[in-house]
Amino acid sequence: MKKIQAETLGFVPQKDIVYNKLLPYADKLDNESNDILARIKGNLGRAVQLRELWPGVLFWTRKLSTYLRLYGRKFSKEDHVLFVKLLYELVTIPNLEISMMQSFARLLINLLKKKELLSQDDLELPWRPLYELYEKILYSKTEHLGLNWFPNSVENVLKTLVKSCRLYFPVSATQEMLDEWRPLLCPFDVTMQKAISYFELFLPTILPPELHHKGFKLWFDELMGLWVSVQNLPSWEGSLVNLFARLANNNIGYVNWDPYIPKIFTRVLRSFNLPVGTSQMVVPRYMTNSYDIGHVVLWISSMLGGAENPAQKQLNGLFSSIASFYHPSNNGRWLVKLMKLLQRLPASVVRRLHRERYKKPCWITPIPTSHRLTDDDVTHFVESMKQPVLMAMFSKTGSMDAAQALQNLALMRPELVIPPVLEKTYPAMETLTEPHQLTATLSCMIGMARSLLSGGHHYPEGPAHVLPLLMRALPGVDPNDFSKCMVCLDILDNAYMAPPCNLYIKISGRLSAFLLHMAA
Template identity: 75%
Template structure:
């Protein structure tokens, strides 16, 4: 079918919307899309040749945007490259009206969004026009005088545009940027902030390994020495940390971080926030705002792996030091920031594991086998996270962050995560005097529900807990406690969505190849009908109570 579609279209589409094939008129879509695309190409080129920005160019670029929403990137690679180059030239037209520039920039971002479709060999973009556009708008000398007006959204659009174009800058771009902005590097001048922000935004970090000598190796030692030399929390440090984090993420396994971890870099990276927390603990709240807004510790995930294991040791030491801060009796703005750290760090590890093990290979630099996360690394990480997460379950700020952390941890190691949560859930379902404990544990059980019912080799007995949990949760349908009632409904809805409620007890007499867990599940499935009847009775009572309360 793909070959037939290519013959009909006359080219191989970059990325079609696969769901369009399910439409009743799918056999006519290729001819329809070809006709629309040819009109867009001819009329857009004609408008550009006539220099008719309005209404010609804007009208047909909107048509192109609509075409991409309906058909995806259903054009050839050559057309894809030409569309990008044309829009890039239009966006960087000097003194172009801001609203027009934003519309064209959003379409260009959409065209560049799927980086795997175009490699550096297919496309090359100049960095200087973007820099001049960025400098003219964000560092305007006339805006504060009222001579220019820029909308609030223009900064985010420009930064997103630079991030989308950055992988396609030329090999010589790094040296040219350094020549341009190195004279601004003075820690005692306000130009330092400007220079480091430019470095963070523009410096390319996705060059292939054979071009590293023309890439980060030109500035890495210089900037990391500068960072370690200034330890008084300057305003530009956030940009430098983000730059190193992006560099580490794009080049995992190609940079030797061990000298910096063992000496100063990683300790500084983690102990700075600890110093702020100590000040906060002793009521010096003036520094409460500095962490983790400046230090997003999820960047530490990019340093994990490799033979030395130093990053994991530092991360484990960090959580051993701050575990007591997650105690349920603690409360404050700093705890909310700690909870966000607790939620984001496991999510970052899951994203890295997906990148290493499941994502399709692209032209981007792959992670070498020697630096991929091993089973030992994952187990050590999950163990170091479990104690603070279990304390955070009953935090006064809510259990949502802990539930999200447990969800990601359970995806990696269900046998280490789910049993402690079950130990807290079963007693909470039996008690009637601690509703906060019940809502918190049910919220966390919802987070680990998929890992629980899926079983698998790591936690095969997981599905056997489903029916006992559902039966014990039925008393939670209490119209007198709204929060407990809602979390119970969500708990039951999550489990019955993941698992069909079917009586499989007859399979015990028909099948001889069932495992012990499967036999136990089949025998327990006979109680599903009893659970459904009890739930319907309680649900009807809840509806009747709600109706009476509204009538009264």
């Protein structure tokens, strides 16, 4: 099929939309897309040669954006590279109108979104024009005087653009950035925040292993020593942690974190700002400059694995020390961060397992076999999180965070997670005096429905619990208790939306009669 399509188009498409093949006029799409693409290329090139930004270039870049929505990246790799280079030159035009720059930037971000399509050998983009544009807009000397006006969305657009382009910065970019911003590194000056934010945003962290000496090894020891030496949680420390988390995620197995792992988990624990002592003292200066939980879980999940798995040992200690804070009787501002940690950490480990075991290989360096997560590593991870998650099911902030955590834990090890939740669910469905327990446990069962129904060699007895759960859920469809009614309908919906199974035919008649009676 691909050979026939390539003969019709005249090139091998980068990545088209597969669902277009299901359309009734799918046989006409190749000729139609070829005609539209030829007009876009011809008119866009002509408008650029004539320097007609408005309406020519802007009109045909919007046509290209529409083409991407309708047909995907249905053009050759050579055209893809040329489109990216052209849009990059348009974005970095000096004194370009902000609205026009944002339009070009969003299209360029869309072209660079699938990083597996273009390798670093196919494309190289200079970093300095982006830096000058970022400096001019975000650190403008005239905006506060009212001489310039920038929309609120321009900062996010520029940051996303830099994140998309930094993968294709030249190898020499790291040393050039260090020469440019290292003079700003003074912990006692306001320029420190600016320098660290630039490092976090611009430094490339994806390079082949043979080029690491020109990449992160130029700055890792220096910035890590700076982070270890500073103890008062300054405002720039969060940006530094974000940089380390990105480095760890992009270079699993190539960075030696072992000497710093105890310090890392100590700092993470301190950033939660938990009440300590008999007076429940909280240090107020730690309230604002805490770490971003999304980057913290990325950092932790990237350090797991290895010969002795030291990160897992520290993670066990971390959850042992904070387990009591997940008790349903506890509440406070710190609980929000703890629940986010509980929700996002299993999801991050699931993404890493997908990357290691199932993701299609591309030009990006894969994770070494020695540092991939084994079945024992996954089991230890699930065991370390099981107890806090089971307590968090009945938290005062709700059970949704615990349900999402249990969903991801059940994808990894259903035999460890599903049985204790079932032990809490069956008694909750029999009692009439604790409706909160019923809604919390059923919400968690809904999250684990896929793992329960699929069975498999890890938990083959899972489907046997479906019929008893559904039969016990029928009386819960009570319009007088709206929350309980919705949860019971959700679990029925999840069961019936699963792949067909003869098990459900047994209760279909009872369920239909029951629902008709409730509707009447």
